[in-house]
Amino acid sequence: MGGVASSMAAKFAFFPPNPPSYKVVTDEFTALLLPTPFPHRKNVEVLKLPTRRGTEIVAIYIRHPMATSTLLYSHGNAADLGQMYELFIELSIHLRVNLMGPILSGLRVMYPVKRAYWFDIYKNIDKIPLVNCPVLIIHGTSDEVVDCSHGKQRWDLCKEKYEPLWLKGGNHCDLEQYPEYTRHLKKFISTVEKSPSQRKSTDRREKPRKSTDRPEKLKNQSNNLDKLEKLRTSFDQLERSRRSVDCHEKSRKSIDHQLERARKSVDLLDRIRTG
Template sequence: MGAVTSSMAAKFAFFPPNPPSYGLGVDESTGKNKITGVSTRENVDVLKLCTKRGNNIVALYIKNSSASLTILYSHGNAADLGQMYELFSELSIHLRVNLLCYDYSGYGQSSGKPSEQNTYADIEAAYKCLVEMYGSKEEDIILYGQSVGSGPTTDLAARLPNLRAVILHSPILSGLRVMYPVKRTYWFDIYKNIDKIPMVNCPVLVIHGTADDVVDCSHGKQLWEHCKEKYEPLWVKGGNHCDLELYPQYIKHLKKFIAAIEKSSRNRIESGPTPDQPDIPRNSTDFREKPRPSMDIRENSRRSIEFKDKARISTDQKEKSRSGVDKRDKSRKSVDRADKVNNGAEIPEKARNSIDRFGGMVRSVGFCNIDCFRPSATHA
């Protein structure tokens, strides 16, 4: 069964750029790893991380001296670190966060082959690096998953009860649901986000384009509806699968979300610690699969992850039924309830070739292959 799911994932979901858009080298003066093919920056650490499945993946840690939060970013399926480098740098600057990004197994200069299970091991290795190497705390980490990256992001988020927040960018309900309008989860499906999102205990921001012709906007809307803690979503009118960064409300909404998360974090600190809850084991959403052991990065002598579940302050409220997929929900839950954001309803500016107040990144970079989920003779 595992072979079937891996085969499906490899066929429909993973298209690493070939050749990779960057190279790796060693700085002779410092002996540290360096990335070639892109501009070098002093605040960027180039890392090689070993996963529990034996692959060596490449990661970049972008430091921001004014940051209190750290984003762990899982990119889309037809990009690598070289293509995303400028965007990551701009996000770190404008959101005032540290940012760790990584290439999946088989992407860029990472070893191994892409598969669903490998991406789970990849994000676990990246998370472990944040905690052990950089001293990041679970409650100060935001997981960001774009497109296929929503798979490993949601999977890990469901096992981290004290995570600060999650951002899902053009996310998928599941791999099979991208291809076919099925209404139930099959054992051979991959990235079963729709089954895992109810287990995420932190605020979730969903961003999706209304004109997405790869992953329909209904995927993002259904995931948002199943979240425990909802933050005001961003439905980018006219936005497609790979161009949301070009819309001005993209960075504006992210800034607002980060500000709300920082404010919420301060309020939690002022209110004091919350009592511990019993440990909750990770159960597979597929009853035919053996549950994968969770990763415990705090105990080096163990292979699994065990996370203590701490009681969190929930922002859940009753939500009124939605009257249409493009009609604004007037009773959305929000982490920062005092702020009423209208980004989902207002008509955005037309997508541009650069982002004026966002540093002009994304210049000629293709972030994703718009046919990334569609079977073809080329990728059969």
């Protein structure tokens, strides 16, 4: 069923807007390319990228003053740059990243760049296991074009899985309207900006300890407590015995002292009598 849906979608669903929702003009004073009807922004650069087929793809590069990463955004075939322009601006602001888009037609793939992996919307199931970096998959549960099971299947095949986001009620082209979308992307970017060693260290801290060895540990702890209790009881008994002996010793000394005093008194009476 999934293959049939993919085939039908490929033939009928993915057509760019006609006419386009934007056009590119050259500023007569600066010679900069400007996307109209959108106002010129100093931090937005419009580019024309040549392809292997000899054509050109229009792209925009948005700079953020506090960015430490650049997000490559590949929008779907059924959209164009004009429709994505405002979203690109908002993502750059909220995620604090530079943003380059669009990169290619096909599957919507987003990742901070150090290495690029190119995907096709129907063939990436063979390529996703080759990716050696954290992978985030976001999919709407009500997607009528590409079923959510496709996203889950790809997530299962990832080497380094990042917590996926299955947007309940999300369709094929409305995921950006959900607040969880931007929040989850922000968490993902903060994770991938860390070095691999930092990510592993964070994972170890966040993962709960395995419970497979807990019964043995609890047994050892119980045995140790029993031993300590026995030692404490033994010491208590010794202490009571010592106190009892001390008490007897004090009583014996008191009696000896009294006997000594009585003996001296008898001796004194004897001396008086004989004197």
